Structure formats: structure tokens, C-alpha cells
Amino acid sequence: MSEGLSPLDRPNSYIGRAVPRPNLARLLQGRGLYVSDMTLPRMVHVAFVRSPYAHARIAGIDAGAARTAPGVVAVVTGAELAEVCTPWVGVLTHMKGLKSAPQHAIAVDRACWVGEAVAAVVATTRAEAEDAAALVEVSYEELPVVADMEAALAPDAPAIHPDLGDNLAFERKLDAGDVEAAFASADAVAQAEFVFGRHTGVTLEARAMLADWNPGEQRLTVYQGTQAPHMMQNIIAKHLGLEETQVRVVCKDVGGSFGVKVHVYADEMATAALARMLRRPVKYVADRVESFLTDIHARDHRCKGRIAVNRQGDILAFEIDDLTAIGPYSMYPRTSAIEANQVVNLVGGPYKTPNYRARARVAFTNRNVMCQYRAVGHPIACSVTEGLVDLAAREIGMDPVEIRRRNLLPDDSYPAQSASGMKFEALSHHAALDKLVAMMNYPALRAEQTDLRAKGIYRGVGLASFIEVTNPSAAFYGVGGARISSQDGASVRLDAQGAVVCHASVTEQGQGTEAILAQVVASAVGATLDKVRIILGDTDHTPYGGGTWASRAAGIGGEAAWRAGVALRENILKVAGVMLQADPSALDITEGQVIDATGQARVGLDEIARVVYFRPDTLPADFQAELIATRHYAPKAYPFAFTNGVQASWLEVDIKTGFIRLLGHWVVEDCGRILNPQLVDEQIRGGVVQGLGAALFEKCEYDARAQMLNANMADYLVPMASETPDIQIGHIETPTADSMLGAKGAGEAGTAGAAAAVVNAVNDALSPFGVRLAEIPLTPELVLKALGVVL
Amino acid sequence: MNQPIRLTVNGELVTAAVAPRQHLADFLRETLGLTGTHIGCEHGVCGACSVRLDGAVVRGCLVYAVQADGARVDTIEGVSDSGEIADLQAAFATRNALQCGYCTPGMLLAAQELLLVNAAPDRETIRDRLSGNYCRCTGYHAIVDAVEATARARAEAKR
Ligand code: FES
Ligand code: FES
Numbered sequence: 001m002s003e004g005l006s007p008l009d010r011p012n013s014y015i016g017r018a019v020p021r022p023n024l025a026r027l028l029q030g031r032g033l034y035v036s037d038m039t040l041p042r043m044v045h046v047a048f049v050r051s052p053y054a055h056a057r058i059a060g061i062d063a064g065a066a067r068t069a070p071g072v073v074a075v076v077t078g079a080e081l082a083e084v085c086t087p088w089v090g091v092l093t094h095m096k097g098l099k100s101a102p103q104h105a106i107a108v109d110r111a112c113w114v115g116e117a118v119a120a121v122v123a124t125t126r127a128e129a130e131d132a133a134a135l136v137e138v139s140y141e142e143l144p145v146v147a148d149m150e151a152a153l154a155p156d157a158p159a160i161h162p163d164l165g166d167n168l169a170f171e172r173k174l175d176a177g178d179v180e181a182a183f184a185s186a187d188a189v190a191q192a193e194f195v196f197g198r199h200t201g202v203t204l205e206a207r208a209m210l211a212d213w214n215p216g217e218q219r220l221t222v223y224q225g226t227q228a229p230h231m232m233q234n235i236i237a238k239h240l241g242l243e244e245t246q247v248r249v250v251c252k253d254v255g256g257s258f259g260v261k262v263h264v265y266a267d268e269m270a271t272a273a274l275a276r277m278l279r280r281p282v283k284y285v286a287d288r289v290e291s292f293l294t295d296i297h298a299r300d301h302r303c304k305g306r307i308a309v310n311r312q313g314d315i316l317a318f319e320i321d322d323l324t325a326i327g328p329y330s331m332y333p334r335t336s337a338i339e340a341n342q343v344v345n346l347v348g349g350p351y352k353t354p355n356y357r358a359r360a361r362v363a364f365t366n367r368n369v370m371c372q373y374r375a376v377g378h379p380i381a382c383s384v385t386e387g388l389v390d391l392a393a394r395e396i397g398m399d400p401v402e403i404r405r406r407n408l409l410p411d412d413s414y415p416a417q418s419a420s421g422m423k424f425e426a427l428s429h430h431a432a433l434d435k436l437v438a439m440m441n442y443p444a445l446r447a448e449q450t451d452l453r454a455k456g457i458y459r460g461v462g463l464a465s466f467i468e469v470t471n472p473s474a475a476f477y478g479v480g481g482a483r484i485s486s487q488d489g490a491s492v493r494l495d496a497q498g499a500v501v502c503h504a505s506v507t508e509q510g511q512g513t514e515a516i517l518a519q520v521v522a523s524a525v526g527a528t529l530d531k532v533r534i535i536l537g538d539t540d541h542t543p544y545g546g547g548t549w550a551s552r553a554a555g556i557g558g559e560a561a562w563r564a565g566v567a568l569r570e571n572i573l574k575v576a577g578v579m580l581q582a583d584p585s586a587l588d589i590t591e592g593q594v595i596d597a598t599g600q601a602r603v604g605l606d607e608i609a610r611v612v613y614f615r616p617d618t619l620p621a622d623f624q625a626e627l628i629a630t631r632h633y634a635p636k637a638y639p640f641a642f643t644n645g646v647q648a649s650w651l652e653v654d655i656k657t658g659f660i661r662l663l664g665h666w667v668v669e670d671c672g673r674i675l676n677p678q679l680v681d682e683q684i685r686g687g688v689v690q691g692l693g694a695a696l697f698e699k700c701e702y703d704a705r706a707q708m709l710n711a712n713m714a715d716y717l718v719p720m721a722s723e724t725p726d727i728q729i730g731h732i733e734t735p736t737a738d739s740m741l742g743a744k745g746a747g748e749a750g751t752a753g754a755a756a757a758v759v760n761a762v763n764d765a766l767s768p769f770g771v772r773l774a775e776i777p778l779t780p781e782l783v784l785k786a787l788g789v790v791l
Numbered sequence: 792m793n794q795p796i797r798l799t800v801n802g803e804l805v806t807a808a809v810a811p812r813q814h815l816a817d818f819l820r821e822t823l824g825l826t827g828t829h830i831g832c833e834h835g836v837c838g839a840c841s842v843r844l845d846g847a848v849v850r851g852c853l854v855y856a857v858q859a860d861g862a863r864v865d866t867i868e869g870v871s872d873s874g875e876i877a878d879l880q881a882a883f884a885t886r887n888a889l890q891c892g893y894c895t896p897g898m899l900l901a902a903q904e905l906l907l908v909n910a911a912p913d914r915e916t917i918r919d920r921l922s923g924n925y926c927r928c929t930g931y932h933a934i935v936d937a938v939e940a941t942a943r944a945r946a947e948a949k950r
Binding site: 018020021024025027028029030031032033034036037127201202203204205206253254255256257258287288509510511512678679682685686687688689690712713714718719720721722723724726727750 | 884885893915
């Protein structure tokens, strides 16, 4: 290989090309294999009896009628299940002060939210299990309900877990720079209370698990749609009293995850435990009502924010006071304090000001559990920050683009640090903003806005700059004691026909992980893409690693695969050197052929494999070929590889009906080196639309008794094709120097800033009316209320 | 009491005895093993369970298996094997118009139904006609692109 020329830049590299994903054909033909599709011999189905009360003591369970119902194999209560599955507590040591109570797979004596499982019914079909579940008689004694976050922290609030003393799960305060002096010296101060509805992931395939205990092997095989197979292996083993070698987690196709499927769910732990108890395969597939009642919910924040500016438009300080409610338990093992903690970390992040004060409080309530969902904390931090920046601009009469240009961290100021202490290796806020303004033709939109206003049509432009946490190091979970790996591995080998097989620890849920790894491995080895096969999602076969979450698969998993591929190429060239009696450093591999310095093809990978595997006798006695290489990678130089970007929304508000029509959406994003531009774009588009859902539609409605009122797809609204605009995407590329590939993550950028851009655009559209909306989802009702059309 | 039914699924004659309460999607998935018909909500909202019943796209979760007695049913597996939507599938692949793939069978059947009645739909029409099908991953833009590209290619091929 010619010195100095990185394989990244070689002419036949697949890096940076939009090659199609290898797994698409089977999905397009309906021939994927999702957990809900799987069956095993002697498989039985579990249905859960779930609490209809938000808080109640379980006084007694009469399962007599259910036990004799057709098809029933077993009815199991919480106390019975607790004999094979120990409870857990969702805390991490680095989230100082975070507390939670022991949670059981099935409630033992008390149900703490509507939908918590109180008994399991196992039968030969799901329908029979459900029929019998309806026959289980549970007597409940209702307990006082803590219905919302403010009530939770009231001085006389009943503690949901009396042992914990009160309902404050976690609190964090931060005070950087001199906030008092900054506000005292400000020419203008703006403030608002930002309200974020509770919403949920609504993966189109519900959570599902098929667990199979083989008494002969004393092993449990768990087929699960999960983002983190090794984490699940550890947790299942730990709570079922097994060694990790006794648990195999297999993850095939996954019908959407978005952070929903990275947590430990009580009903899934119960399913694994039931398989062990009953010594046969047990399948659980949540129905849609169960998904709404038990998949993690997200957001649900109320955040007061203040910003100080001077007349010239310099932002002098940010201050926030955030409150969020997480349900009755902190989720396990990632905890439910991470989102509030991220809000504190990220507010003000794109800007220069060193003065920042924050408080975040996390409260227990008797609603469903809440935890990390796509873009954890980012939409809150971005909406608060960008909402405040727009309010400040309005106070001093400055254009929203101008105030951002003035205050965003300069592109030549890196490495830099935010007021909250976040370390930035290299960002590109200004380049991104410039590109966005050009792509959307900002001046033209402003002119159109002015023209249409004269005709009584109200359109608005909203901007949102953001930063995104990607490629997390052990700082995220590992240092807090969770066995969640921040490193990932890949093993790459040459098969006997010269094709390349890669086993990797990151997982695929549709992002395109397989494609990314195939491109990386093909480029690193010098193979053609059609000769690369990727195998993921099996703790028996893949290297150990964290999986796919927090925008880490390409940046961390891709880097491990790259290094493994480079190592395999070196190993192959050693064999070629021996076979060709040439110096390996003068050889290279391209398109499956070993070439010499003149570019002449000398021997194919198929021939190398043939000789190594079938005619090793023809190689020198003192030479042993190794046609496999394994490498691991963990980010080290920075706790997170921050990315940045900016979004813009263009929309129209009907002031008579309050309806908001999205007309255009733009994103410029910098995720470092782009491995596959199409996959990056589609991650961003999908993420934007989830953010648009939060902005306009999605909310888990609860009443005063903490009953969820819209736990079905007809009443819980998500964006459909007709409500969604085309989304234009541009890129800046600032690779990280922490890895050879230089890739950062892109999975959450879309969700991070979409709602902020929409709310800013609505306020811009309605600026002639002096309206300042700061609540999402921004329903027609809220718009009409703000306009004074309805009370 | 199970009831006997006879129907044609993907061109093959099928006879079975089904529980009156079993819906068509469960029958296809559980009895026939045609798991390309997906289940997203079982209350008629998401479109993941879409199949063709006597040529019209229906929600498999809203039709009882007994109602399909005597009918012709086409699933994603059938239209894949017949080659009827090969171009649409190729366009979805080229454009990465699927991520997790769970909505995809229903989305393809809905798109094909649209293209059969409207050979040159504009983007708004495509978005409207696909609005009965949830996609939680893609944000729809790529799906609209793929359907639009297929319509154009089919028109081109006719000329
Ligand atoms: S499963 Fe039939 S419409 Fe959702
Ligand atoms: S691709 Fe996942 S729901 Fe559409």
C-alpha cells in the first residue's frame, strides 16, 4: 500500500457512498424475522393481568376459574414469580442522590401505575391466555394517587414509596459564571415557562420476547427485539440467578425501537422467568394498549427559563428550573434521571455565554414509567434555549438569524467548553447556519411572509441551533456501575471462497447498521460489497459490546469494524507476500484482488483462502496464516463526540381554526465523516418527524386519577404522511480525530431540534398578535386560546 | 366452534377450520405462516396488516377469517413472488424508503393500489393516499419519493 494514502481515500472505497442496505430485500418481501413472527415447538403464550388502578394494594388474587380455563398452563402471581426473579432498583452511583424503590417483574403487594402487571396467565394460545386473564379475580384496595409532578412535590404529598421519605427522586443544581451580575447588567430579560407533553415511542412492532429454557442444557435462549443484547444477557442472568454463559440473547429484525427497546421491562423479565419456571418456550407480544400503558413514556417536563441580553444582542446568561415526572420507579438499569441531567448539561450549549444557572428535579408519580427515548433531553434543552433566544431577539428587535450569528460559539474557537462543562472537540455552528439560510432562502421567505400578512395569511419561520451527544464513553453509564458496555467489537474473517464475514456487537433496528458495517469492512479489507456478510445480534456469536443507542453504532461499532478490517487486510497481505514472494508492504487489496505497486492484479482473495484453508502444506513451515481479526473500540479522548446542527421550520397558522400546516423543514447537520449520506439523511428525516409529532400531536393524556385516557392509536396522534412536509437536508463534515474513521452519530439530531423550530415558527407567524406559545404539543386549542378566540 | 373456510391465498387453494373470532391477519400469520402481514394495532388504525381481499386492500385485523371464505387473498409474499410490485420494491430499496421494515408490506400494497388507479399522482396525492399507513421510522419523505419514481418509470415504460 502506498504510504500516506489512507484507505479511506482510496478510489474504490465505499465510505461516503449511498450503497443500498443488504437486508432490504427480505424486509421488502415480508420475509424478515421479527420476534412476533417466531414460533418454537411447545411454545406457550403469556398474557398479563394488569392493574386498573394507578395506586392500589393487592388484597387478594383468586385464580381458581382462570386455572381451569381452556388451554391454561399456569397462572402465576407476583409472589410466586419473585421466587425465581429478584427485584431491581434503577439507580446509578454517578447520579448523586438518585433514589428509587425495588421493582418486581410482577407487582407483589402493590400496583403503582395503571397497567402494572399483577399476575401472569400462560396458555397454549394468546387468545386463551387473554380469556383466562379476564377470569382472574384481583381484589384491590385503592391508595392515594400522586397524579402529576407538582402534586408529587407538594409538602403534604403522600410518598409513593414511604421508605424513600418523599417523591423527589433526583435533584441537580449547577451554577456557572456570574449569573446574578449578568442579569443585573442586562438591557433586557425574557422569560417563559416551557411545557413538554408526555409522549411515547409507538414502535410499529410492539415489544416482544420469546424465552426458551432448556433444562437439558441449563440455558435460557431469549429472542428479543432489543437494542442492547449483552446488557440484557447480564440483567436476565443476574435476576434469574444464572451465569451469563447460561443466557443467550438473540436479536433478529426489530420493528422500530427509538430508545423504547433499550430498557428492562418488568413483563419481559417475567416472560424470561416464566420460561424457566415452566421449562418451555414462553412468548410475550405486547398488544397496543399494553404498549401505551407500559412502554416507556418520555419528556413530561415543565421548565422555567430566563435569558439576559444587552442591547447589542449579546446573550449574557441563561437560567432554568426544570421539573419532570418519571412514574413510580426509575427505569432499570439506565435510570430515569438521565433526561433531566441532560437538560442541565445541554441548555445554552451552542452559545458562548459562560453564565448559566440550572436546577432540575425529578419526581415520582403514579403514571407509567418514563425513561430515555430518542434524543434524551435534547428536545427540552433545545426548545428552552432556542425559545429563549427568540424571545430575547424579539425584546431587542433583532432578527433571529442575527442574534444566533452573534452568539454561537465561533467555528475557530475549538476545543471549547460549554458553561455546563461539556467539552467540544470541533463544531461548525456558523457554517451550518450559513448553509441553512442559503438552502431555505431566508430573505425570500421573509418577503413572502410580509406579503401574505397583508392578505391575512400568517406564516412563520423558526430556527433552532442544537448540539447532540453521540458516541458516549463510559462516562454515560459505566462509571455509574451499570454493566452497559461503552466499547464495541467486530470480528472479520475471510471465508473459504474469499468472501468476508463480519460479526459485530452493535445491532440493527432499521438505521442501516448492516450497510454501514458492510461498507466499512469492504473498504478496509479491499473486498467488494457483495462479498461481505454482516452478522449481528447474538450474544453467543458476536464480540462483546454495548449495542445500538445514543447514536453510537456507526461511530463506535463502525470504528471497531474498520480496525478489524484493516487488521485482516494486513493478515491477508502477509499470506500474499509469502505466496508471491513479495514484500507485503508493497502489496494492496482492491476489489477482491491483491495488487502490486503497479496496480497489477496478482492473486484473488478466493485463491488466498483456498491455499490457506486447503493447501497449507504449500506455505512455509514457519508461517501460520490468520484469516481472522478482531478489534474493539471505545472513545477515549472526549466523554462524548458532540455534533451540531441547525433546523428551520416554515409553516402557516390558520388563525380561525388554530390549525398549523407545515410547509417546509430544513436541517443542516454535522455528524463528522459521513459513511453513507443516504442513511444519514434518512435518520435525520425520521428523527425530525418524531420531533414534529412531539411538537404538534403526541401526548399521553392522563386524568386526575392517573388513568391514561388515550391509550390507543386512534386517540394518540402521530404524524402521518399527509401532515408531514418534505425535509431538505444539508451537511457540514467535521470528523472527530478520536477515531480513524472520524464518524460521529446522527440518529437523534432530527428529533433534537424539530419541535423548537416549529414552536419558534408558530410564534413568528403569530407575532403580530403578540402571542408567545411555549407548550407542546401545540394543538389548535392552544393556538386559539393564545389568540383569545376561545377561553 | 371452528368453521370451515375455503379461500385462495396467493393463488393457492386453502381449506381450514377457523375460530369465528380469528381475524384474517392472525389466520394468515398463525395458520398459514405468512408472517409478512404484520400486526401493529389490531384496531384498524396503522395499516401494517394490509392485505388484498378480492383485489381491494383491506385491514387484515378488521376482517374475520370466516369473512374471507370464498375470497381471493393476496399478501406481500404473493405479490413479491408474482413480480407484480418488483419495480416498486426496487424503488423502495434504492431510495431507502424503509428502515425497520415493519410498515413496509402494508405501505407497498397501499402504494400499488394507488398506482393502479392513478398512474401519475403528485406528491400531495401520494401523501394523502398513504395516510392510512403508519410509518414511525422514515418520516415518509423517502416513501413518497419511491412511489413517485415508480409512477414515473411506469409511465416511461408505457411510452
Ligand atoms: S394491525 Fe390492522 S390496522 Fe393496525
Ligand atoms: S420503516 Fe419502521 S415503521 Fe416504517
